[in-house]
Amino acid sequence: MIRFENVIKYFGNTKALSAIDLEIKHGEFISIVGLSGAGKSTLLKLVTGEERADEGRVLIDDIDIAKVKVSDLPYLRRKIGMVFQDIKLLPKRTAFENVAFAMEVSGHKRDRIEKEVPKILELVGLLHKKHNFPNEMSGGERQRIAIARSLAHRPALLMADEPTGNLDEVNAAEVLDLLLKINKLGTTVILATHASDLVNKIKKRVITIEGGRVVLEQERGRYKL
């Protein structure tokens, strides 16, 4: 599904990623681990087209992202769900409206939105909180709403950048369970994290990045840093 071919990325004179070769298959659950600043976020940004590789290629289903026109990037992003550590919900909108917002911007009709959003909220287990505002929910619930929003376009790929970074253990476990559930339903999931206990619990493929390089690849890995 996603292939990194000898990808190099610089920020000024600093080499953020060097010679990354990586393949992620359809339906996989892959954890990218490494310390802060190792290059995990940069790797994800290359997939969404937010950053462009200085050398090498990033391919999604054999499409070279560098060749996607800037005006077409929004359509690419609708195929990729993104979740972040800082959650990024709109504070003045309810849970329902936050998820609906993602569908509105891509031109879905009101009746379709009314039908789809409850289904997605049910999937993340928060249908009963649909009229609540973000400040009326726990951190874990907020992150699950953010995940619901990222699912609004029914993406083939969900990328989570430190989704549990601001959460306590219980909430983190809830979010992780949800990601695993989404993966089971067929969505490819990339989880970038430095939370070793989570990664050890999943027992799925782990890529370890250090200083912009892939230093370890394990099929059923553990966090080793």
Add this chain to the structure above:
Amino acid sequence: MFDSLTIFRIVKTGFVNYWRNIWLSAAATMVMTITLVIFSILAIVFGITQFSINQVTDRVDVSVYFKPGTAEGVIEQFASDLKKKPEVSAVTYTSAEDALAAFKATHAQDQLILDSLDELSDNPLPATVQVKADKIEDYPHIAEGIQNGGYKEHISKVNFEDNRLLIERFGKASKLIVVGGSVLVAIFSIIAILVIFNTITLTIYNRKEEVEIMRLVGATNWYIRGPFIIESLLYSVVATIITSALVLALVSKLQSSSLSYISGTGEGNLPLFYPYGQWTYTIPALLLIAILLSVASSMLAIRKYLKI
């Protein structure tokens, strides 16, 4: 590019943003209004000046008085010769009899004058020919031509009221108004552009989070930019409505009071946007100016600060 639903959502967001930042919006709208009011006042003053020039110009003519006893045929020939000249626009012949009749009619109430006229055996009034030219600057030349022309011996007097000095003064004033007014309009246009630029920039910062999320969930560039442009269009529309109300009130007041002062009759339309002379041109013209200013400045702000 967009379906109607998307356009509706963009427009709605624009309206919501205008309302949410009402004080910022009010400031931007006010500056735009001031610019438009200055522009309108400039246009009105220019219109009045032009109107005055026309009024004065209309009253200028060359009057040719013929010696008593000049044959009518000679005068008619003179008139038809004049008509052939390209610079002459109209020639009016008034015979001595007609002049007397008109004079009597004017003074029908004044028995003393009528009695005095009856005392005279001859008609004391001369036959006259009035000449009008297209251009004010042609009058001296026409008058001179008549004085030194072939009909010299029949003519007793050539008279023309030289209003050129007055007209030139009006012309100078008109130019001054245009230049001074244009400078003012330019200055206020720049201020309006800067204020709207800043307002839109602040709105972009206010909505930074929302914009980021929009981008994240795959909103197209124009879906993100659209509301900011709608917001700036609203400054234009509201400013145009306010300005139009003010200007139309002012114009109707001027129509009734000043017009009679200038023209002496109170007739005619004040040419607000000379040479069109129709106030119905005002609102679209103001709106167009406002839209150009606001869209230009909001596009500048969007290009500079709204990273897509």
